[in-house]
Amino acid sequence: MKNKGQDVYMISGGVTKFTKASPEADFRLRTKKAFDYALNDVGMTLKDIDGSVASYFSDHFQRQLMSGIMAQDYLGLTPKPSKRVEGGGATGGLSFQAGVEEVASGRMNTCVVYGFETMSHVNTWKGNEFIALASDTNFDYPIGGFYTGYYAMMATRHMHEFGTTVEQLAKVSVKNHGNALHNPYAQSPMKITVEDVRKSPMVSYPLTRLDVCAMSDGAAVAVLANEEKAFELCDNPVLIKGIGTGTDTMRLSDRPHGKVILLPNETEADYKNLKYPGVHSFRAGRSAAKEAYQSAGITDPLEELDIVELHDAYTSSEIQTYEDLGLCKYGEGGHFVEEGKADLKGKVAVNPSGGLLACGHPVGATGIMQAVFMFWQLQRTIKKHFKDDALQISNAKRGLIHSHAGTGTYVTATIMEAVK
Amino acid sequence: MTINPKAKLEETQDGTVVYNFDPLIVKSHYEIDYVHSYAQDSEFFKALGRQELMGSKCKKCGYTYGTPRGHCMECGSETEWYKLPNEGKIHAFTTCYFGGEAFLNETPFHLVLVEFEGVDSLFMSRIIGVDTEDLYVGMPIRAKFRRNLKLNPTDVYFVPKA
Structure with missing residues (x-):
C-alpha cells in the first residue's frame, strides 16, 4: 500500500447461526443479535461507535431496497455516518476493507461492519436465477448461464490444464464439512466421504450438490478500531496487517491468456507454458493476494500464514484459490488438498470453520463471518465462542481471509495478525 | 371538500396465500417486463439473422474478441466489428442438471466456452447433439443458427463438427 494510514485492529465480532431459513427473525433482528454479541463481548456501548459500513448483496431476495439503512x-446507529458496500460474493470482504479504510484514514476511531443476507424468501432456483443476473445479461445469462455452470466450466478447464481430479475436488468437501462438525454456527456440518460427494446429485458436471455451497439466512458483525481505542476497549485485539483487492472481467469469455502475475516466491520459469489466467485461475485472487502480501511484508505465504479462511463457494474454487494465494504453485492445488496440507493439522489450516461449503453463504454476511472466525482463532478464543476447542489452531499467529465475487470478478485478501 | 366519517374500503375476495402463521409468512408476487436495449452490442444480435457470428477487433492494438465489446480492455481504444469463423473448438464445458428457475425446464443442457482460431478471447454458448461423455476440451464444433430468431444469444448454438 502506498499509504497505510493508521493501524487498524479488529476488537470484537459476532455471528448468527447460518440456516437455510430463519423466518422468525428478519435481517434487522438477525444483525442486531450479532451486533449485541459483539458489543457485549468487549463491553462496548453505542456511544463507542463512530460509524458503520453495511454489507449486503442483493435487493432482489427480499424486494427491499435500502436494507442497509x-x-x-x-x-x-442513526445519525452516525454509514454507507452500503456491494460487490457480489465479495461484498463482505469489500465491506470489511471499507471499514478498515474508515479507521485507517483517521475519519473514524471505531467502525462497525455489519453484514446480512436473507435468501430464504425465494426458492433455491429463483435464487440461482437472481445470482445469475450477476453475469452479463446480454450474453451469458440468457443461454441458461448460472453460477454453478460457470464454475463447472472453469473446473473442467482446470482438470484439462493440470490433471486435477473430481476426487481431489471432493476432498475439499469432506474436509470442510468435517471441520464444521465442531462449529456451532455452521449450517451443514457433515461427516462424509469422497464417495458420498460423487454420489450426490449432479448440479453441473463435474460439480455435485456436495461440491457447492448452500444459500442461507445469516448475519455477522465485525468491530474495528484504531490503536488507542482498540487497547482501551479490548484486552486482546487483532491487527489488520494488510489488505489487497483484485478485479477481473465480468465475462469468463473475456479473460486473457497472458503471463502469470508472480508472487515473491515464484519465478517466470515456473510457468513457461501456462497461459494465464484463462478460465482455470482467478487473476483477481492473485492480484488481491499480491497487494495484501506486499502490504503485510509476506514473501512466503505457506510458511508465514497459519490459517486461511477462503471463499469456497465451490470445491473447485478452493483448489483454484490455494494456487492464487501462492500456498502452492499453479497446477498443484489438487495435490495440495490430497496430501492433507490444508487440513486442520496440515501445513496451513484452510477453512477450519468449515468455509462456505459447510457454514453456508448468506452473501453479505459471509466475508464478515470469515473475519469473525479468524479473529477468534487469532485471539485463541475459539473455545469460548464455539464451546469446543477442536478447531482452535494452536499458536496461530497470522491468518488470511479471502472473499470472492462472480467468477472471480472482485476478490479481497486481508491479513490479520495476533498481537498477544 | 368531502368529509365522510363513514368512508369504507371496498371489500375484495382476493385474500392471500399463507404458508405459515407463526411467524406469519405470506405470498408476495412480483413480475416485470424490461425495455432492454442491446445498445452498442445490437449488431451482434442482428448478425445472427444473417447466420454470422460477430466479435470485435481493436482498431488500435488489433486484439480480437470472441464476444463483442465496444472498447478494448487491453488499450482502451474503440473496437470495430469482426466476423468470427463459424467453427471453433471447445475450451471448457459443462452439463447443467439444474439452473436458474427460468431454465429449469431445459435441463439437462450443455454449456461450452468456444475458442476460435486466431481470436484472442472466447465465446459462451450451448452445444447440442452430444452427451456429456462425448464432450472434451479441444473438440471441433460448428455454429448453427435459428431460422426464426428470438433475438437473444440462443439464436446461435453449436454442434459437433461432422
Whole structure:
C-alpha cells in the first residue's frame, strides 16, 4: 500500500447461526443479535461507535431496497455516518476493507461492519436465477448461464490444464464439512466421504450438490478500531496487517491468456507454458493476494500464514484459490488438498470453520463471518465462542481471509495478525 | 371538500396465500417486463439473422474478441466489428442438471466456452447433439443458427463438427 494510514485492529465480532431459513427473525433482528454479541463481548456501548459500513448483496431476495439503512436505524446507529458496500460474493470482504479504510484514514476511531443476507424468501432456483443476473445479461445469462455452470466450466478447464481430479475436488468437501462438525454456527456440518460427494446429485458436471455451497439466512458483525481505542476497549485485539483487492472481467469469455502475475516466491520459469489466467485461475485472487502480501511484508505465504479462511463457494474454487494465494504453485492445488496440507493439522489450516461449503453463504454476511472466525482463532478464543476447542489452531499467529465475487470478478485478501 | 366519517374500503375476495402463521409468512408476487436495449452490442444480435457470428477487433492494438465489446480492455481504444469463423473448438464445458428457475425446464443442457482460431478471447454458448461423455476440451464444433430468431444469444448454438 502506498499509504497505510493508521493501524487498524479488529476488537470484537459476532455471528448468527447460518440456516437455510430463519423466518422468525428478519435481517434487522438477525444483525442486531450479532451486533449485541459483539458489543457485549468487549463491553462496548453505542456511544463507542463512530460509524458503520453495511454489507449486503442483493435487493432482489427480499424486494427491499435500502436494507442497509433499515439495519442502521434498528441498531440505533442513526445519525452516525454509514454507507452500503456491494460487490457480489465479495461484498463482505469489500465491506470489511471499507471499514478498515474508515479507521485507517483517521475519519473514524471505531467502525462497525455489519453484514446480512436473507435468501430464504425465494426458492433455491429463483435464487440461482437472481445470482445469475450477476453475469452479463446480454450474453451469458440468457443461454441458461448460472453460477454453478460457470464454475463447472472453469473446473473442467482446470482438470484439462493440470490433471486435477473430481476426487481431489471432493476432498475439499469432506474436509470442510468435517471441520464444521465442531462449529456451532455452521449450517451443514457433515461427516462424509469422497464417495458420498460423487454420489450426490449432479448440479453441473463435474460439480455435485456436495461440491457447492448452500444459500442461507445469516448475519455477522465485525468491530474495528484504531490503536488507542482498540487497547482501551479490548484486552486482546487483532491487527489488520494488510489488505489487497483484485478485479477481473465480468465475462469468463473475456479473460486473457497472458503471463502469470508472480508472487515473491515464484519465478517466470515456473510457468513457461501456462497461459494465464484463462478460465482455470482467478487473476483477481492473485492480484488481491499480491497487494495484501506486499502490504503485510509476506514473501512466503505457506510458511508465514497459519490459517486461511477462503471463499469456497465451490470445491473447485478452493483448489483454484490455494494456487492464487501462492500456498502452492499453479497446477498443484489438487495435490495440495490430497496430501492433507490444508487440513486442520496440515501445513496451513484452510477453512477450519468449515468455509462456505459447510457454514453456508448468506452473501453479505459471509466475508464478515470469515473475519469473525479468524479473529477468534487469532485471539485463541475459539473455545469460548464455539464451546469446543477442536478447531482452535494452536499458536496461530497470522491468518488470511479471502472473499470472492462472480467468477472471480472482485476478490479481497486481508491479513490479520495476533498481537498477544 | 368531502368529509365522510363513514368512508369504507371496498371489500375484495382476493385474500392471500399463507404458508405459515407463526411467524406469519405470506405470498408476495412480483413480475416485470424490461425495455432492454442491446445498445452498442445490437449488431451482434442482428448478425445472427444473417447466420454470422460477430466479435470485435481493436482498431488500435488489433486484439480480437470472441464476444463483442465496444472498447478494448487491453488499450482502451474503440473496437470495430469482426466476423468470427463459424467453427471453433471447445475450451471448457459443462452439463447443467439444474439452473436458474427460468431454465429449469431445459435441463439437462450443455454449456461450452468456444475458442476460435486466431481470436484472442472466447465465446459462451450451448452445444447440442452430444452427451456429456462425448464432450472434451479441444473438440471441433460448428455454429448453427435459428431460422426464426428470438433475438437473444440462443439464436446461435453449436454442434459437433461432422
